[in-house]
Amino acid sequence: MLYLAYDNAALPDGAGGQIQRILSIYLIARHYGIGYIHQGIQSLSYQGSTCMEKNKDDPEQIVKYNELFNLPSAPMVQFHEAYKVYDISEEIIREKFSMEKNVLLVIQHAGTYIDEHPERILDGVDLPWNFPWKYHADPTKDLVKVAVHVRRGELFVVDSTRMLPNSYYVECMRAIEKILKDAGMKYEFHFYTEQLTKPTTITPGHHGICNRIKEAVTVRPEDNHLEDFAEFKNIIYHINGCPVQTLIDLTTADVLLASRSSFSYVAGMVKKEGVVLFHPFWHSLAPSWIPTRSASDIVNAKDLILKKLNAAIIP
Numbered sequence: 001m002l003y004l005a006y007d008n009a010a011l012p013d014g015a016g017g018q019i020q021r022i023l024s025i026y027l028i029a030r031h032y033g034i035g036y037i038h039q040g041i042q043s044l045s046y047q048g049s050t051c052m053e054k055n056k057d058d059p060e061q062i063v064k065y066n067e068l069f070n071l072p073s074a075p076m077v078q079f080h081e082a083y084k085v086y087d088i089s090e091e092i093i094r095e096k097f098s099m100e101k102n103v104l105l106v107i108q109h110a111g112t113y114i115d116e117h118p119e120r121i122l123d124g125v126d127l128p129w130n131f132p133w134k135y136h137a138d139p140t141k142d143l144v145k146v147a148v149h150v151r152r153g154e155l156f157v158v159d160s161t162r163m164l165p166n167s168y169y170v171e172c173m174r175a176i177e178k179i180l181k182d183a184g185m186k187y188e189f190h191f192y193t194e195q196l197t198k199p200t201t202i203t204p205g206h207h208g209i210c211n212r213i214k215e216a217v218t219v220r221p222e223d224n225h226l227e228d229f230a231e232f233k234n235i236i237y238h239i240n241g242c243p244v245q246t247l248i249d250l251t252t253a254d255v256l257l258a259s260r261s262s263f264s265y266v267a268g269m270v271k272k273e274g275v276v277l278f279h280p281f282w283h284s285l286a287p288s289w290i291p292t293r294s295a296s297d298i299v300n301a302k303d304l305i306l307k308k309l310n311a312a313i314i315p
Helices: 015-032 049-054 059-068 090-097 111-116 118-122 166-182 243-252 262-271 295-300 302-313
Strands: 002-006 035-037 081-085 103-107 143-150 186-193 200-202 217-219 235-239 255-257 275-278
Touching (some): 015 059, 015 118, 015 243, 015 262, 049 200, 143 166, 166 255, 166 302, 275 302
Parallel strands (some): 081 103, 143 255, 186 235
16 A cells, blocks of 8 residues: 655755645545555744744744644554655556555655645545634634734745735735625734844844855844734734744634745645635645735625635624
8 A cells, every 4th residue: 555654854844834745745645545644843944033033943833733733644554665755746646556565655845736736625525624723612703803914034034025015915904804894794803923023133044044045134123014004903913923823823714814825825725614815826726715916806706705704604
């Protein structure tokens, strides 16, 4: 029999990227009816602005993420052969699955396959996305919770092109607000981002940077320009919150206005209900998500958004 596992030592990355790989490998295994051997996160290269400012890792985060995404694993068997591969494809699966031996494929990435088959994210109803942390008594069930994920942190220093401007979020939030107000729905914006507490000089060897810059760069709290969001009255700010709790909150919100990040992507993968508004980026979006390049995409999707919300918040 063929078994798949995540190579958790090959590509150090942030939590979003690694959890996305783990979930993708699990989805592939379930789709083909082959074995899955769970291997959680072993190390994290970036753990948020707080760790970057302190230039210090937080080992407890790894423990919490692994507790959150503890997927069911097949019983261990004696493997006759084991292979390490960067990515996975149908051709590799067919080749190895045809062998009359127990074969283990240890996969580094798995992103290409899911990008080619984004429908696998929602493939079947028996996937274990009913993580217990997703469900709890909510006394504000009639209140639409809109999670806004504004990815910042080390992006001020590296890969800055990944950052969507504040104006994008403001315009999208205005469109969401109008739809909810016109529908007579009560709502709250929950705003999640990272912000340094003091000017910090980031060096090539700093936490999360991994020598991706050649010279030191100074980042300041005011670089976030949070004053851009002052017009919104029904807004609760979650600045530098625990990243693990942030991921839970993004997943359980009624509406997710996502960043171009794997952290947002994982929240969308696990949601299964409510509304996911995602600016297209280098990974394919699930068919149920609403591609959101600008606020006009939200306006045009008004009826679909209200339909999804009514299904999510009405018992």
